[in-house]
Amino acid sequence: MGTHALVRFADFELDIERYQLRRAGHEVRLEHLPMELLILLASRQGELISRADIIRTIWGGNVFRDTDNGINTAIRKIRIALGDDPANPQYVKTIKGKGYRLDGIEPPALDASPAQAPAVRVLVLPFANMTGDPAQDDFCDALANETSATLGMVKPEQLVVIARTTAARYRRTGKSIAEIARELAVDYVIEGSLARDGRRVRILATLIRCADQVQIWSRAHEPAAQGALDIQREVGAALAADITPALTKQHEIVLARRMPIDPAAHDAYLRGRYFWYRRVHFDPCFAAHHALNGEDFFRSRGYFDTAVERDPTYALGYAGLSNYYGATVVHGFVPPEEGWPVARAMAERALELEPDLPEAHHAMGAVHYFFDWDWRKAEAAFLQSLRLNPSYPEVHRLYARMLHAIGRESEGQAAMARAEKIDPLGFQGSRAYGLVLSGKHEEVVSEYFSPSRNDRPPLVYQLLATAFEVKGLFKEAVDATVEALIRCAEPPKAATIRSRWETGGYDAVLRGHLDDLLARHRNGYLSPLLLAETYARLSQPDAMFHWLEIALAERSSRLFELHTNPWFQHYRSTGKFRNLEKRVRP
Known part of the structure; x- marks a missing residue:
C-alpha cells in the first residue's frame, strides 16, 4: 500500500499495525468501517480517493449494499472522532463530485531518537x-x-x-x-x-x-x-x-x-524446510486444480520425521511437521479431517516444548485460520509469531491473506507491504497474490505481464492465468497457464491445455478441466471446492452450490476465503451465496 505503519497528522497518530487511532497518546475509539476508510485515506498520503475506489476497496465492489450512505456515515464518524467541523473540515476534505482526501499528514521523521x-x-x-x-x-x-x-x-x-x-x-x-x-x-x-x-x-x-x-x-x-x-x-x-x-x-x-540436542536432527530439519519452502509458494488454487506434483512436500515430511526421531524434544521438527500436514490439505492432497488434526497436534507439541518459537505460533495460526475458521485466534497467533520474529515473511504473507479474507483489506495491504520490505525481490509473486485477493486483476496484468520478461517465478504466471480469465482475455489466460505449467515441470499438462484451446476454444479448456477433476474425484480424494470453482467458471450455479455445500460439510480449507475467491465474484450479490458466507464465518 505504500503507507507507513504509523501515520501522524496534527496531534493524532494512526497506528495501522495496532489498528488504533490515538490523540495525544490516548486511544480514540472508532468503529470498524470508519477505521478501514481512515486507513485507506491515510494510505494515499494526502492524494484524492474517489467514492468508486472506496466502494471497490472496502466493499469489494458489492453495489447491492447501500454504499453511498455507508460512505457518508463512515466519513461523518471519522470527523466526529477527529473533532473535525463538517462545514469547514480541517482533516477529511470533501472534493465535490470527486471524492475525499486526508490533509495534514506529516512526513516520517528523519531524526529518530x-x-x-x-x-x-x-x-x-x-x-x-x-x-x-x-x-x-x-x-x-x-x-x-x-x-x-x-x-x-x-x-x-x-x-x-x-x-x-x-x-x-x-x-x-x-x-x-x-x-x-x-x-x-x-x-x-x-x-x-x-x-x-x-x-x-x-x-x-x-x-x-x-x-x-x-x-x-x-x-x-x-x-x-x-x-x-x-x-x-x-x-x-x-x-x-x-x-x-x-x-x-x-x-x-x-x-x-x-x-536440538542431536546435530543430525538439525540437519534433517534444514533439508525438510528447504523442500517445503520450494513447493508451498505455488498458488494453492492453481496447484490443486492442475494437480501439480507434490513430491517436494512428501520429501519434506521424511526429513521432518527424521528430525523428531533423532531428537524427540526438538520443537522446530514438530513445527515443520505441522506445516507439512497443513500444506498438503490446502494444496489438495488430503482431506481436512485427516491433515488438520495432525497439524494441530504437531503445533501443540512444538509450543509445549518451546512456547517462544515463532514457527510454532505460525503453525498454530494456520490451524486456526484454515480449519477452525477462527480468525481471532489465528490473528493472535500470527501477531505473537511476528513479535518474536518480525523478519518472518511467511507469517506476514499468511496474516495478509487472512486480513483480505475477513474484509480488512487496508490492513492486508499494509501487511503485504511489510513483507515486501523484508523480501523485496522474492516478493513479486506474493504482491501479485495480494492484488488478486483485492480483486485488482487489471493491476496484476499491467504490472506483471510483459512478453520480454522471462525471469518471473511460476507463481506470477499462475496468478496471471487467473487475472486474464477474470478479465475475459482467454488466449492470454491459456498462454499464462501453459507457461506456469512448463515452469512447474508439467509439459504434458501444458500441451493438453494448448491442444484443447486450439481445437475448441476456452469452453473446451474448462470442460476438459472439469472432466479431469471428475476423474480424480472418482479415483481418490478431491476437494469439493475445486469442483464448485470449476462449475462457477462454467456458469453452472446449481452444480456450483451443490459442491459448495459439500465443501462446507468437510470444512474445505480455502472455503474461508470465499470473499476473495475470484471464481465466485459473479454470485456474491445473491442471497443464497451471502447465506453460505454467513455459515462459514465464525
Whole structure:
C-alpha cells in the first residue's frame, strides 16, 4: 500500500499495525468501517480517493449494499472522532463530485531518537556448495535459510533480516558486497560455503560490515552437522556484539533453545524446510486444480520425521511437521479431517516444548485460520509469531491473506507491504497474490505481464492465468497457464491445455478441466471446492452450490476465503451465496 505503519497528522497518530487511532497518546475509539476508510485515506498520503475506489476497496465492489450512505456515515464518524467541523473540515476534505482526501499528514521523521533508531538490515547470502557434490545444494540453501530465521530472533526490535527468496537472487551473480549493499540497502552481509577437505566436510562463514567492507567475524567448522548449530549461535552473537555491547543472556537462551540436542536432527530439519519452502509458494488454487506434483512436500515430511526421531524434544521438527500436514490439505492432497488434526497436534507439541518459537505460533495460526475458521485466534497467533520474529515473511504473507479474507483489506495491504520490505525481490509473486485477493486483476496484468520478461517465478504466471480469465482475455489466460505449467515441470499438462484451446476454444479448456477433476474425484480424494470453482467458471450455479455445500460439510480449507475467491465474484450479490458466507464465518 505504500503507507507507513504509523501515520501522524496534527496531534493524532494512526497506528495501522495496532489498528488504533490515538490523540495525544490516548486511544480514540472508532468503529470498524470508519477505521478501514481512515486507513485507506491515510494510505494515499494526502492524494484524492474517489467514492468508486472506496466502494471497490472496502466493499469489494458489492453495489447491492447501500454504499453511498455507508460512505457518508463512515466519513461523518471519522470527523466526529477527529473533532473535525463538517462545514469547514480541517482533516477529511470533501472534493465535490470527486471524492475525499486526508490533509495534514506529516512526513516520517528523519531524526529518530536512540530508542527509535532505524533497524539494522542483514542479508544472509546462499551458502556456496564447494564440495563438488550436487546433493549438498539443498543443505546449503537450507543452512542459509535457517541462519536467517535464527538471526530474526536475536534482536527483533533492531534487526531486519532480508528474506531467503531475495537472497537467492544473488546466487552466482558475481556482484560485489558493495553492489548488493547498495541494491538492498543492507548493513551487514553473511557469506558462507560448504567445502570438502579429503573426507572432511567443513562449513565456512564470514560476517561483513558493508559500510567499510570489514570482516568482523569468520569461522570454519567441522563436522558440518555440528558446525551448522555453531554457525547460527556464533554469527548471532558476533552480529549483536558489533551492533550493541553484548548479546544478552536472554538472547543466548533463545538461541540455545532453538537448537536440538542431536546435530543430525538439525540437519534433517534444514533439508525438510528447504523442500517445503520450494513447493508451498505455488498458488494453492492453481496447484490443486492442475494437480501439480507434490513430491517436494512428501520429501519434506521424511526429513521432518527424521528430525523428531533423532531428537524427540526438538520443537522446530514438530513445527515443520505441522506445516507439512497443513500444506498438503490446502494444496489438495488430503482431506481436512485427516491433515488438520495432525497439524494441530504437531503445533501443540512444538509450543509445549518451546512456547517462544515463532514457527510454532505460525503453525498454530494456520490451524486456526484454515480449519477452525477462527480468525481471532489465528490473528493472535500470527501477531505473537511476528513479535518474536518480525523478519518472518511467511507469517506476514499468511496474516495478509487472512486480513483480505475477513474484509480488512487496508490492513492486508499494509501487511503485504511489510513483507515486501523484508523480501523485496522474492516478493513479486506474493504482491501479485495480494492484488488478486483485492480483486485488482487489471493491476496484476499491467504490472506483471510483459512478453520480454522471462525471469518471473511460476507463481506470477499462475496468478496471471487467473487475472486474464477474470478479465475475459482467454488466449492470454491459456498462454499464462501453459507457461506456469512448463515452469512447474508439467509439459504434458501444458500441451493438453494448448491442444484443447486450439481445437475448441476456452469452453473446451474448462470442460476438459472439469472432466479431469471428475476423474480424480472418482479415483481418490478431491476437494469439493475445486469442483464448485470449476462449475462457477462454467456458469453452472446449481452444480456450483451443490459442491459448495459439500465443501462446507468437510470444512474445505480455502472455503474461508470465499470473499476473495475470484471464481465466485459473479454470485456474491445473491442471497443464497451471502447465506453460505454467513455459515462459514465464525
